[in-house]
Amino acid sequence: MSQSVTYNDKQFEPGLISSGRLGMWWFLASEITIFGPIIAAFVLLRFRHPEWAEQAKHALTVMGFINTLVLITSSYTVVLAHQCAERNDDARAKKFLFFTIILGSVFLVIKGLEYAYKIREGFIPGTHLYWGFYFFMTGLHALHVIIGLVIMASFLVGYQHQKARIGHIGLYWHLVDIVWIFLFPLLYLEA
Amino acid sequence: MNAKQDLQSHPNYAVIYGLLLALVFISFGFYMIKSKVIATALIFLVAFIKAAMVGSFFMHLKFEPKTILTIVLSSLFVVVLVLFGLIPDIVYQFGRM
Numbered sequence: 001m002s003q004s005v006t007y008n009d010k011q012f013e014p015g016l017i018s019s020g021r022l023g024m025w026w027f028l029a030s031e032i033t034i035f036g037p038i039i040a041a042f043v044l045l046r047f048r049h050p051e052w053a054e055q056a057k058h059a060l061t062v063m064g065f066i067n068t069l070v071l072i073t074s075s076y077t078v079v080l081a082h083q084c085a086e087r088n089d090d091a092r093a094k095k096f097l098f099f100t101i102i103l104g105s106v107f108l109v110i111k112g113l114e115y116a117y118k119i120r121e122g123f124i125p126g127t128h129l130y131w132g133f134y135f136f137m138t139g140l141h142a143l144h145v146i147i148g149l150v151i152m153a154s155f156l157v158g159y160q161h162q163k164a165r166i167g168h169i170g171l172y173w174h175l176v177d178i179v180w181i182f183l184f185p186l187l188y189l190e191a
Numbered sequence: 192m193n194a195k196q197d198l199q200s201h202p203n204y205a206v207i208y209g210l211l212l213a214l215v216f217i218s219f220g221f222y223m224i225k226s227k228v229i230a231t232a233l234i235f236l237v238a239f240i241k242a243a244m245v246g247s248f249f250m251h252l253k254f255e256p257k258t259i260l261t262i263v264l265s266s267l268f269v270v271v272l273v274l275f276g277l278i279p280d281i282v283y284q285f286g287r288m
Contacts, residue, residue: 017255017256017258017259022258022259025259025262025263026262028263028266029262029263029265029266030266032263032266032267032269032270033266033269033270036266036267036269036270036273037269037270037273037274039270040270040273040274040277041273041277041281043274044274044277044278044281044282045281047282048281048282061222065215065219068215069212069215072208072211072212072215072241073208075211075245075249076204076205076207076208076211076249079204079249080204083201083204086201170249170250171250174245174246174249174250175250177245177249178242178245178246181238181241181242181245182238182242184238185218185231185234185235185238189218189219189222189230189234
């Protein structure tokens with residue numbers, strides 16, 4: 001391991017965290033300021049317009065529920081990949097990274113099926129503001145999933161060079177998971 | 192890396208994962224509650240708990256230096272500002288139109 005990270009929750013001591021990890025956290029903070037205001041605007045509009053619940057009935061809740069399970073499982077596998085990489089168990093680290101890529105791909109396939117249904121049935125942006133938000137928020141999220149998958153695939157190919165960065169892509173992937181944790185109840189479990 | 196550091200940087204992920212799965216099913220169960228106000232409140236409470244668990248344990252926020260927590264909280268503060276900044280226009284003004 002070229003760089004080991006020491007964790008200390010008692011006090012801040014400069015030098016305990018690598019510049020790469022610090023940079024990743026700044027990047028994630030910028031991501032929060034992208035997704036956060038969009039979600040905030042949607043929450044307020046939903047409070048003001050309870051009748052949007054009629055639109056949410058067409059959101060295919062079961063598929064969203066399955067995707068939630070898939071994404072949480074992928075968060076688990078990527079954190080195991082990080083753990084194995086830190087313990088120099090390279091074979092298992094690569095295996096868990098591969099599982100994460102598979103799960104992320106499954107998420108996208110299910111999302112694609114959902115999109116196909118909604119477009120076919122006419123639930124598209126322009127028909128109702130709910131669907132504008134739906135496609136923008138889930139589309140932006142899916143774009144983040146695709147970017148994460150591409151980066152993880154490149155890490156898998158060049159594993160020896162990227163091994164120390166698996167923790168960084170893991171952080172990114174967990175944020176993608178957290179965003180979905182909020183998108184699921186907002187868009188699929190609407191009261 | 193000694194055993195204590197290893198435990199801090201890598202807690203028992205299987206337990207966290209199991210709890211997260213349980214919470215997903217619980218929130219789906221809340222969806223069946225007849226009172227939509229109570230259901231929504233409980234579903235979002237569970238969502239915040241799930242997000243906190245992923246952040247604390249999978250992202251290791253619980254074990255990171257305070258600098259990292261400050262970075263995250265500052266970005267969340269911006270989100271809260273936007274939320275309260277939009278309330279007058281969306282909830283009141285836009286609703287009247």
